[in-house]
Amino acid sequence: MRRSYNKEFKILAVKLVIEDNMPEEEVSRAMIVHYNSLYRRIGKYEKYGESAFPGYGTALYSYQYEIKNRIKKGARNSKKYHNVSKKLMFDYYILYHIIMF
Known part of the structure; x- marks a missing residue:
């Protein structure tokens, strides 16, 4: 079993x-x-x-949290954009068929 040490021990x-x-x-x-x-801890x-040393186990450093949050935010924005563009394409498709037929 792998050992884990708390923050105070590492420091x-x-x-x-x-x-x-x-x-x-x-x-x-x-x-x-x-x-x-x-050596790695030093x-x-x-x-x-x-x-x-965040405590037990591993955790992200503050700059890594910032990057992770930016990626999540970008993914959410791209999903919103994708949903809007799908709706616009559908509306265009309906409008095109109404006009053509």
């Missing part, structure tokens, strides 16, 4: 390396975390700060 591990200058190997052994996970912490 503590990273701060031990960054602020207390402890070696990564020692921190990973003491906290029973694979050193690759620790990189995320340096890039995003404490918002890099």
